[in-house]
Amino acid sequence: MDLIAALAIQGLQMALVLALAPLLLGFTRKVKARLLRRRGPSIFQPYRDLLRLIRKEVVLAENASWLFRSGPYMIFAATWVAAALVPTFATGLHFSWTADLIAITALIGTARFFLALLGMDVGTSFGGIGASREMMFATLAEPAMIMITFTVALVAGSTQLSAIAQFMLTSSSLRVSLGLALAALIIVALAENARIPVDNPATHLELTMVHEAMLLEYSGRHLAVLEFAAALKLLLYISLIGCIFLPWGLAQPGDGVALYAVGLVTYVGKLALGGFLLVLIETSIAKMRVFRVPDFLGIALMLGLLGTLLRFVSRSF
Amino acid sequence: MPLTVALWSVAVLLSIAFLAMMGSRLRAASVTVYAACLATSLVNLISAALYLLNDSAALSARLPIGLPWIGANFRIDALAALFLVVINLGSAAASLFALGYGRHETAPARVLPFYSAFLAGMNLVILAGDAFVFLVSWEFMSLASWALVMAHHHDEDNRRAGYIYIMMASFGTLALLLAFGLLAGPTGNYLFSSITGAQQPEWLHGLVLILVLLGAGSKAGLVPLHVWLPLAHPAAPSHVSALMSGVMTKVAVYAFVRIVFDLMGSPAWWWSMIVLAIGALTSVLGVLSAMLQRDLKRLLAYSTIENIGVVFLGLGLALAFEAAGMTAAAALAFTAALLHAFNHSLFKSLLFFGAGAILTATSERDIEKLGGLIQPMPQTAFLFLGGCLAISALPPLNGFVSEWLLFQSVLTSPELPQWSLKLMVPAVGAMLALSAALAAACFVRAFSIAFLGRPRSTAARTAAETDIYSRTAMGMLLAFCLLVGILPGPVIDVMAPVVEQLVGRAMPIQGHDAWFSIVPVAESRSSYNGLLVFVFIFLSTLLAIQIIHRFASRSLRRGPAWDCGFPDPRPITQYTADSFAQPVRRVFSAVFDARERVDMPAPGDARPARLEVSWRDYVWETMYAPISLAVQLAAEKLNRLQFLTIRKYLSLVFAALVILLLVISIWT
């Protein structure tokens, strides 16, 4: 009996993640507009954009290969699986044991690998710019992410996200290394989701865009899938920060329906808070030059490494 | 039984070599040789695998040849069986690939006899039971591969590569010879079984470790001794480079493991410091150099260096844990290292086969002149893409599993007592993560410049798909990569007896978990389930495709590339290998002193603008150039002694006589 319930909760989480991703995107755009004293489009606009794109005709370049057409689905699937594995409103879900934080980082790496290939497929110079810079960011972001995983795993004693969340719930002591890991995670999140200091999500200005450059040749339903995957990635990072550093409100396995509802509400609240803070950061910083970003990501790597070193040196940090 | 099968297969391989030498003129020579090698390797593979699966008790045999008083001893135990499986799987794949690839060989007489001799040499090294047989087969393997590297000897660089290779190989052998001299002692008991038993002082084992690092490290390609590898591996025919990169480096790893873990028993803690430092340095430097290469096979050779660095990282961690008495963690690290070695032999051979396929299709190794090969060669592109995913350690393939196990073993190391190790292991973990990320960037570059975009030369445009044998070989290897990636548990259980024999304790049995997930230390700490991750990705892709195709419009139109309104079909406008590497090169420019010089002509000047990229290979400049300079200088100085007059030669004799008489009169 509880197997079906567990599977139902897992299915709920996967559906929830799909549903909330565009909403989160719409909310952040709304808040950004408000901060810039504009009305801005409604928070449901991303849903309409996706539906519009799905119905539009796909225009392919002559030399687009089979990879160009199948790639987007692969990217969407990888990102969706990664997002579904991060605990949102409850920990200890049925399939949470299949992959830990390192595997989730690697899944995002697979998605990025394919995205860079798609950017290069048609052989346009903008695709090249996007792909080469994306991979350069990745060479620093991924080690930083691994270092953050090490720090958190050394504190919590496990790399499973559910175990980490339960540990964070029980032991309430503030640790220096966790602070460093949080700062590093925020920097990596900004870089990975192509937010302001690293890349401007809103613009199509050729020479500055990185993430958008790779999607340049896409149209119609393929573009919709890729946009959806980008939104899912944003949601993944925010729920990751929420799950590790703000674990309150997460329902334990075997709790009643009421606690799951409380978990759901707190999760939506966390998303809103995350979106708001993200917009605050974005409106307060200007975009960096491309070759300032390696130093920016270098800081994240150093913070992560420092956190790990402190954990290695003694238990108390 | 498996030992006799292995010895008989070596004998068959040597006889094939001899026959090939005689009949290399025959038209069907190459097909028969490769088919025979394929059959022998398969037989050897099956017998070794069966041996490994059930009892794997150590068997030994003695032939009356070799050193007169101890004869030639051969031995097979769990470790040897595992590496026999790795070697024979690699050689079977290479022989299968060569059935198709071999037809295009210009000088079969120079490749066929040495190919099966090379296979025989590698198998013999694994089976060797005493120092003499080990070194004879080790050097015989180097000699055979040197002859293969010299197969296309008309090209000046191949000759230079062959020369540097044979010199590094003999340096390595002499280092190993000194190591065995120390282990065997003045009385000369060269038997492995008697060496393991002998009690030797601590400093002696330390010195032997250094010598083994020089010997086996030079063959594997550890950093200061790696210079020959990117020269020699590409020079050989592709199926041989696959064997050299994928399999011969594993023989070097076997040598290191056999001597350090088996013959020398309990390690000191400071050994792991050296091995970790060299491993980390090798992995990062290897992949950074790979990032700069334009020749596909050189790029793959440098990436071999990176993966060997990762393997030695695992071995270093295992040494550290064993010295600190943490056998569980040591078992984890050792299994991670062995698994990564096995994985690397799979995907590296696959990638070299891909490079070979491109070479036959376009007779071009420089990826700058390729591009758009995915159109004419879709299946090779798919298989090469699989190889790139595996080597970039991305789930659900096998590269990620060994990388993941390595990260788990790094996480278990805070309990290490020594302070220096406490500080070193996190840095090593960071460099490991950095090298994995760089590998992903390097192989995105390699795949996209070679296969995607528009063809940059007529050769790329007129390419054709390779023959069926090559594709089956590549397909088989990709299937293995996927299989190990999805079901790592059974593979780890197969390796358990090896780890048990060498580190004293194996990893907890992975088999009994219902969903085939692997649990390195404990259920609570971490687990990874390759199968479910693959199933989830596969299902969600199908789901997405179904939903999109039900609701979305199906209309599709082909048109010129959008490219922000500047459609320019000329291939020159595409990103090239150097431009793709430019961001990473600039970030890590300090490592290679990479410089870019732009020569922009004044307006109105018709001269084309030039961008020159230059970087320096510090290892070559600081170590190898001075040595060869010193030798030439000494040769020049001493050369004058050839042109003395008779009188001066007599004065030499006279001086020698007088000096000796003085010595005798003073001394006695």
Place this chain on the structure above:
Amino acid sequence: MSTLLANFSLEPLTAILLIPAGSAVLLALLPGYWLAARCNVLATLLTLAAALLLLVERPQAGTYLFVDDLNVVFIVLSAFVGFTTSVFSASYIGHEVAINRLTPRHLRFYHAMYQVLMFAMNLGLTANNIGLMWVAVELATLTTVLMVGIYRTHEALEAAWKYFILGSVGIALALFGTILVYMAARPVIGEGHDAMVWTALIEKAESLSPELLNVAFVFLMLGYGTKVGLAPLHAWLPDAHAEGPTPISAVLSGLLLNVALYALLRFKMLIAANPHAVAPGPLMVTLGLVSLVFAGFMLYRRRDIKRMFAYSSIEHMGIITFAFGMGGPLANFAGLLHMTMHSLTKSAIFFAVGHVAQVKGTQRMSEIRGLTESHPVLGWGLVAGVVAIAGFPPLGIFMSEFLIVSSTFAREPLLAVVLVFGLLVASGALMLRVHEIAFGAATGGTAEVEASYVPLFSHLALVLAAGIFLPAPLVAWFQTVARLLG
């Protein structure tokens, strides 16, 4: 066969001396080239047969001649290499006469001298009287001096003259050493012949006066050392090899150096048997290492192919002397094995080099390219020879180098490092030259080599066989001698 010889009252021991001497006289009279060459081959074949008979039944040790474990191997070896070289020289000289570098008048002189050289070497190997051994080595030197000068070119004359002067000085020192040994033996064994008989000397070795033996060994080391070609005394060897006819270089490198070193070993046995005498080890070790490293570096700048392999002979003689200097059963066994392997491999290389020089018409390495392309069999034969001499397994020389290096490293780590450095430098130069000669686009003559490759590949086959399997009797002999050598 032995009964045939027996009823001719010809013991095998006397046969191996009489056959060369007799055929020398015969060959001096034979006018035609064709007949002389065949006769030369036949003579060496008979000598080889007689030598093989020695393996079967070993005669009693006479006062002038004797056969024991040490020299039986070297007698068979020099008879075999003498035979294969005569087969090679038949075709080589035939070609030289065809391009009239040698007039028929020279040939009578050449074949006679060849057999005199064989006689001298066999005499040197079997002499029980140390004075007789000295005379034999002196005779061998003089014959090779005349043979080196046979081409009458400027360089040949200069080489012969240099060989004569240095050789004679060396031999004079060796004579002085022999006299000192006699002086040491006289009070113990009494005057006259039996103070010169080696078997008597070895029994009474403990009671000989140690100081005199030390001085004697210094002179003997320098005297016979010049004939072995060790470093400071080596000057004659490269030019003698380069300027003389190739069969003579093969015999010189393969056998004469061994005979000189064999004489030195005889005296080392005497010294080793005398406990008070100063151990000869350090002297031989230093000379060996100096020759090894010196010759290793000299290989790089060589332009003439035969001169390069001459320096390689100096290098290998250095390794062998180093092995005997180290002493101990393992190192001595390796030294003896290395002597045998080196003479087989080096003569094989000189056969190949002889063919190459004739086919390409030059001995300058810069003008020889792509040998494996133009002459595959010859090219790969030369590559196999060089790979063997550079000490790569599975060929024989690796086994001896393996034993020397590993046994030395355990006792004297520093010496072993210098030895390994020398080996590496030398193999570096050899492989560099082989890469230039054997590979790349073929240049120069592509005329087919009409001679047979039997001598070349029989030697290489023997070396390969020895690398894998050593016959038990050979191992037993070497081990007994290794213990004797101390």
Place this chain on the structure above:
Amino acid sequence: MERNFLDIAHMLAGGLVLTSFMLLYQDRMYGLLNVFALHAVVLSASVAWQAYIQGAPHLYVTAAIALVLKAIVIPVALHRVVARLGIHRTIETVVGIGPTMLAGMGLVALSMVVMLKATATADPLAREDLAFALSVVLLGLMMMVTRRNAVSQVVGFMSMENGLILAATGAKGMPLVVEISVAFSVLVAFVVIGVFLFRIRERFDSVDSQTLDDFRGERR
């Protein structure tokens, strides 16, 4: 009676060493050949005296051979060779006469020290003989080293061989085979030198080994 026998033997051996010094002193070609003849005469005298003391008749044969060959035949032949080649002017030594003489002193001292220490147990006659023989050998070798001219080198070589004959005769009871071999080598040396000198003369119109050295291997 016994005493002055030994003194005469010492005197003769010392005379041979003295003649070797005179050889070093010569700087004219003819002078060199005459002193070499004297050197051979003193040698044969000492050998004959040794024969008388040891009562070994075969030594007289050696003395006779040394006298006939080395004192008469070879100097005359070399004299004619030098005359035909026209090189009878000066011999330029490498180091100069003074330093060679000093070096000669050092060599004699060295051979005394080495030989006397080595032959502490042997009888006095043999000890002295060996010491003088070694010094003659070393002086002969030094002469070959410090002279540029081929003929003077050969003379140096021959004087060294005289030292060997002295040593051989000093070793009482050494079998005849050694004497014959020494004679044999002198004979062959003479033949070979003659042949070579003429041939060299044919080829290079001079006997100065300087020109000879231009044809060392790989020079061009």
